[in-house]
Amino acid sequence: MTENSNRMVTIYVMGKKHTVPADLTIMKAMEYAGHQFKRGAGCRGGFCGACATIYRKKGSYKLQGALACQKMVEDGMYIAQIPFSPAEKKSYNLDDLKPDASTFLEQYPEIARCLACNTCTKACPQDLQVMDIVQAALRGDITTTAKLSFDCLSCGLCAVRCPAEIVPYNIGQLARRMYSKYIVGPTEHVEQRVKEVEDGKFDEELNKLKAIDKPSLKKLYDTRDMEA
Amino acid sequence: MNIAYYPGCTLKTTAKEFDISTKAAAKALGINLVELSRWNCCGTVHALAKDDVMHHLAPLRNLLRVEEAQQSGIVDEKKVVALCAMCYNTLKRSNQAFNADADKAGKVRESMNNEANVYSGQVEVEHLLETLRTQGWDKVQARVKKPLKGLKVAPYYGCLLLRPRGIGVDNADNPRIFEDLLVSLGAEVVDFGYKQKCCGSYNTVHMVDVVADLSNRILSQAQAAGADVVATACPLCEYNLGNRQIEVTKKYPKFYSIPIVYFTQLMALAFGLGEDETALGMNKPDPRPLLREKGLI
Amino acid sequence: MSSEKQGLVLHPSPSNKIFRDRVKELSGEKVELCFQCGACSSGCPMTQEMDYLPSKVIRMVQLGLEEALDSKTIWVCTTCFNCEVRCPRGIDVANVMESLRQLILRKKYDRIVLDELSDEQLRELPQVAIISSLRKLTA
Numbered sequence: 001m002t003e004n005s006n007r008m009v010t011i012y013v014m015g016k017k018h019t020v021p022a023d024l025t026i027m028k029a030m031e032y033a034g035h036q037f038k039r040g041a042g043c044r045g046g047f048c049g050a051c052a053t054i055y056r057k058k059g060s061y062k063l064q065g066a067l068a069c070q071k072m073v074e075d076g077m078y079i080a081q082i083p084f085s086p087a088e089k090k091s092y093n094l095d096d097l098k099p100d101a102s103t104f105l106e107q108y109p110e111i112a113r114c115l116a117c118n119t120c121t122k123a124c125p126q127d128l129q130v131m132d133i134v135q136a137a138l139r140g141d142i143t144t145t146a147k148l149s150f151d152c153l154s155c156g157l158c159a160v161r162c163p164a165e166i167v168p169y170n171i172g173q174l175a176r177r178m179y180s181k182y183i184v185g186p187t188e189h190v191e192q193r194v195k196e197v198e199d200g201k202f203d204e205e206l207n208k209l210k211a212i213d214k215p216s217l218k219k220l221y222d223t224r225d226m227e228a
Numbered sequence: 229m230n231i232a233y234y235p236g237c238t239l240k241t242t243a244k245e246f247d248i249s250t251k252a253a254a255k256a257l258g259i260n261l262v263e264l265s266r267w268n269c270c271g272t273v274h275a276l277a278k279d280d281v282m283h284h285l286a287p288l289r290n291l292l293r294v295e296e297a298q299q300s301g302i303v304d305e306k307k308v309v310a311l312c313a314m315c316y317n318t319l320k321r322s323n324q325a326f327n328a329d330a331d332k333a334g335k336v337r338e339s340m341n342n343e344a345n346v347y348s349g350q351v352e353v354e355h356l357l358e359t360l361r362t363q364g365w366d367k368v369q370a371r372v373k374k375p376l377k378g379l380k381v382a383p384y385y386g387c388l389l390l391r392p393r394g395i396g397v398d399n400a401d402n403p404r405i406f407e408d409l410l411v412s413l414g415a416e417v418v419d420f421g422y423k424q425k426c427c428g429s430y431n432t433v434h435m436v437d438v439v440a441d442l443s444n445r446i447l448s449q450a451q452a453a454g455a456d457v458v459a460t461a462c463p464l465c466e467y468n469l470g471n472r473q474i475e476v477t478k479k480y481p482k483f484y485s486i487p488i489v490y491f492t493q494l495m496a497l498a499f500g501l502g503e504d505e506t507a508l509g510m511n512k513p514d515p516r517p518l519l520r521e522k523g524l525i
Numbered sequence: 526m527s528s529e530k531q532g533l534v535l536h537p538s539p540s541n542k543i544f545r546d547r548v549k550e551l552s553g554e555k556v557e558l559c560f561q562c563g564a565c566s567s568g569c570p571m572t573q574e575m576d577y578l579p580s581k582v583i584r585m586v587q588l589g590l591e592e593a594l595d596s597k598t599i600w601v602c603t604t605c606f607n608c609e610v611r612c613p614r615g616i617d618v619a620n621v622m623e624s625l626r627q628l629i630l631r632k633k634y635d636r637i638v639l640d641e642l643s644d645e646q647l648r649e650l651p652q653v654a655i656i657s658s659l660r661k662l663t664a
Contacts, residue, residue, distance in 0.1 A: 105647045132266065242651040387603075391606035392610065
């Protein structure tokens with residue numbers, strides 16, 4: 001327990017007031033208060049984007065976005081969850097796409113409505129430059145779009161706030177896929193290794209290990225000098 | 229001289245020939261156009277409603293980038309050169325609105341408050357034609373290696389380069405700037421009555437028929453005046469007068485094709501630059517057969 | 526005075542004034558200055574597609590007639606500003622057209638339905654056409 005373990009804060013979950021320990025994340029605090037998550041919880045590790053949350057602090061007009069599993073509670077937080085942001089991910093066959101600007105417009109023409117207002121960037125819990133992601137797509141710069149959106153979790157907070165009704169995470173995903181397929185290309189070292197395995201390069205070593213007795217195997221394991 | 233350059237989305241995607249030829253022609257004149265980093269779509273067209281703040285963010289954010297570039301020494305002045313007439317108009321008008329209305333400027337600054345810097349309103353928006361005029365047509369002429377002799381060019385201004393009053397690169401009633409450029413390139417200027425008539429603009433999306441009518445009128449006038457080729461400064465005009473000739477021919481079978489080029493392509497051609505710089509293979513319809521006929525390529 | 530010839534009979538109501546004032550507020554234009562010279566209409570490239578001439582629409586705004594909002598005119602205007610340049614009284618007619626459009630667009634009306642644009646259109650059209658048409662004609 002931290003030195004803050006006795007300190008309690010007041011939060012409002014969908015309008016209802018709760019008093020919760022100060023050293024909890026929003027997610028833990030909501031569970032402490034008795035909420036049971038059926039939606040809006042996933043990996044609990046800041047990686048899946050399921051727990052998208054919006055909140056305001058007492059006395060501030062700012063509407064902020066966060067991940068419930070990562071953000072610590074603060075006194076006077078008014079919280080609501082967005083477990084799902086409605087968006088259509090277009091069906092496309094990656095093999096049929098041309099890696100250029102027109103592809104973004106074909107799949108997601110609403111990006112032409114981008115106002116460069118930066119609301120998406122303000123909403124992002126991962127501190128990504130979301131506006132730059134959409135703008136790079138408008139310019140046809142697949143590489144920049146892909147790289148800037150690398151840490152995107154598709155949590156949907158940008159999509160629910162965008163005044164032009166764009167879904168930025170779909171743009172990032174399309175860019176990353178095209179980047180991998182058309183710009184980076186096939187991973188030679190993986191293909192090489194697969195071929196080596198199929199050619200039986202590692203068969204002898206593998207068979208030796210399979211035939212070894214248990215104490216010898218344990219000894220090999222205990223004296224290993226490389227992890228995993 | 230390092231000047232900030234704002235290409236706009238279209239020059240990077242469907243009108244690459246405009247971007248390519250611009251950079252080449254400017255370089256040949258000793259104008260180093262430095263493309264702004266992190267520029268965003270200008271959000272054309274200018275938002276006219278008096279209460280609008282949101283639609284000014286996109287253009288003004290670009291002007292902030294210009295200031296930042298100047299402050300970090302990447303460019304020499306708080307000036308940006310635009311090529312696409314629509315981008316030029318949108319950037320300039322938003323700049324004017326920002327400077328004319330302190331209340332609106334305050335709201336814009338507030339909305340851009342997570343930028344590292346605050347826009348001062350002091351950036352000057354210029355079209356390349358203005359830059360050339362300021363430098364002097366004699367400088368353009370001095371750089372010409374292959375004068376466009378015998379090429380009859382009809383300069384098509386379109387709307388947003390000249391209008392509204394106070395924004396235009398020249399007098400809206402009797403502009404000369406485009407003609408002066410063409411003369412300095414050695415071309416024969418063909419004046420025609422519809423050089424400022426609207427091409428139909430964004431109606432090309434859903435009212436193609438109307439654009440076909442307007443194009444037909446404009447191009448037929450240019451042809452009647454004896455033009456070999458029409459020169460323009462706007463990718464939307466180029467599309468409506470160029471690509472849309474397919475629709476014009478369908479509706480008006482007697483119409484015959486005339487090539488449309490960007491003025492920077494003519495500059496690059498006159499400066500003796502190669503086909504990678506003039507990028508003439510990207511225009512529709514193809515201007516090369518005519519230019520070959522004239523002995524210019 | 527004989528009333529055999531029936532013209533337009535006006536019964537101004539408060540809503541007329543509200544409409545006119547709203548258009549003036551949104552555009553910032555002094556529509557009362559217009560004296561119907563018709564210069565704007567003669568320079569307009571789109572009149573053959575219009576139901577009311579631009580000068581007539583200004584007249585309707587002057588009189589506070591909301592029928593102006595039902596016209597086809599406001600939707601075919603290309604904001605080329607030919608009218609603004611020609612007006613001897615300095616009225617930006619294109620700006621007034623924009624205000625009339627805004628009054629409708631702000632009520633969630635889309636003149637162009639983005640979802641109906643085909644893939645081919647989205648690929649072929651210059652980007653500036655898509656951007657500007659959505660800016661002008663969608664909510």
